Amino acid sequence: MFPWRARNSQVRAPARRGPNQGAPVKPRPVPPLLSGATLTDRVPPVISGFARPAVIPPGLPPRRKEWTHLRPKDLKALKNLLFAARIIVEGVHSGRHKSPYRGASPEFIDYREYNPGDEIRTIDWKAYARTDRYFIKLFEKETEMNCYILVDKSASMSYGGEAYRGLLPTHDVSKLDYAFFLTAALAYLMVKQGDKVSVSLFDSRLVRHLRPGGTFPHLYEILNALERQKAGERTAISRILEEAYPLFRRRGLLIVISDFLDEPETIFRALDRYRHRHFEILLFQVLHQYEFELPPFERVKFVDAETGETIASRPADIRTSYDAEMRNFIRALSANARARNIDYNFVTTETPYSEVLRKYLLSRSSR
Incomplete structure (x- = not known):
């Protein structure tokens, strides 16, 4: 045995002065679980390769x-x-989208003449050698996008689904x-691509933000x-758009998901405020197939939900x-959406939502 190896398998602490010299090392205690957590929270499940936190922080909703x-x-x-x-967005952290602010990043966009106070490290010395004048490089700063999703949960959105089993020829999800x-x-x-998202649920008022x-x-x-929500009262889309306007502080992407059973003129008049702040706007109109075309019944009682x-x-x-x-x-x-350069998507509940998103995003990326 080599002289510097320990004579037994017991690990001892480094030599030090005092009565505890050479005492065995005590393992660090494992921190206790947070209040309300269980042992299974130490090995959380994974969604598509992204692990959840080791322990649920206080105030976080329970896991499913x-x-x-x-x-x-x-x-x-x-x-x-x-x-x-598709537009310039505002954010405070780095990301994949173009920002209105200029800074240091790999994407060069232009030159401008050097002014006193500019950082010397931004001077392009090759340009100086060619022109005998000082120029600095400008770069496009990239940032994260803020996405705001407004979801209609009014009574008319309850059409279809479990409540209509036996009443409709086909049974699928509700709107x-x-x-x-x-x-x-x-x-x-x-979230997967590093952007921020906000969700607001509404009927006649803003129910959850x-x-x-x-x-x-x-x-x-x-x-x-989303798990805890049920269809609510009657809707007022234009008023909700006005109410939510001050909540969306940074411009970004506004997505409205609704059946839009309201006056188109009032809806787009409310959306114009967002356009003037240079929001990008995306609309998903969700209808049941038997709202779009009447079911094959001989006699029907129509009920306004x-x-x-x-x-x-x-x-x-x-x-x-x-x-x-x-x-x-x-x-x-x-027509109102097209005139305002707003993306409008008409979908029915019989079309798989993943297919709708894939088709839209592929067409969007090709523009």
């Missing part, structure tokens, strides 16, 4: 093994998708659940908020006029 509106099997369809901003699927997927994409955040614990808070008003009629008698009115309404929304 699987959320209703963001399932692991659906994440595969969102893999490799990016949501790039509200479909809107929540879109919201969860968009929030996941934003989650401030922008860019961490996975923030995403879990959004998912937990928000007012309770009822009308009994035969679909065959009104099908032509109903289809014309609905198509004119959708055409008016689309």
Whole structure:
């Protein structure tokens, strides 16, 4: 045995003065679990390669093994998708989107003449050798994007889904659940690519507002908020847009998910305020297939989900006029959006939401 090796397997502390010289090293105690946490919180599950925190911080919503509106099997369809901003956005941390502020980054954009007070390290000495004048390089600063998602949870969004089992020829998700699927997927994409996302739920008032955040614990808070929501009262989209306006302090991307069963002119008049602040705006109009085209029934009682008003009629008698009115309404929304350079997407609940997002993001990236 080499002379410098220990004679036994017991590890001893370095020599020091005092009575404890050569005492065995005591292992560091493991910190106790936080209040309310369980032992399983030490080995948290993983969503698409991103681990959750080791212990839930105080105030964070309780975990779920699987959320209703963001399932692991659906994440595969969102893999490799990016949501790039088409406008200049404001942020305080570095990211992948162009900022209105200029700073140091790898992307060179222009020269300007040196002024007293500028940093000497930004001088381009090659340009000085060619022109005998001092120039500094300008670079594009990149920042994170702030995404604000407004989700309609009014009574009309409850159409379809479990409540209509046996009443409709086909059974699928309600408009509200479909809107929540879109919201969860968009929030996941934003957090995954390092951006901040805010979610606000509304009916006749702003029911819940989650401030922008860019961490996975923030995403879990959004998912937990969606779990507890049910359809509410009648809606007033234009008033909600006015109410939410001061909450969105930094310009970025505004996404509104609704059936938009309101006056198009008032909706877009409210959206104009966001356009004047250079927000990028994206609309998802979610309708059930039997709102877009009447079901094949002989006689139907139409019920307004928000007012309770009822009308009994035969679909065959009104099908032509109903289809014309609905198509004119959708055409008016689309025309108003196009005139303002707003992205408008019409979707029905029978189309998988992941397919809708993939198709939109691929077309967006090709522009």
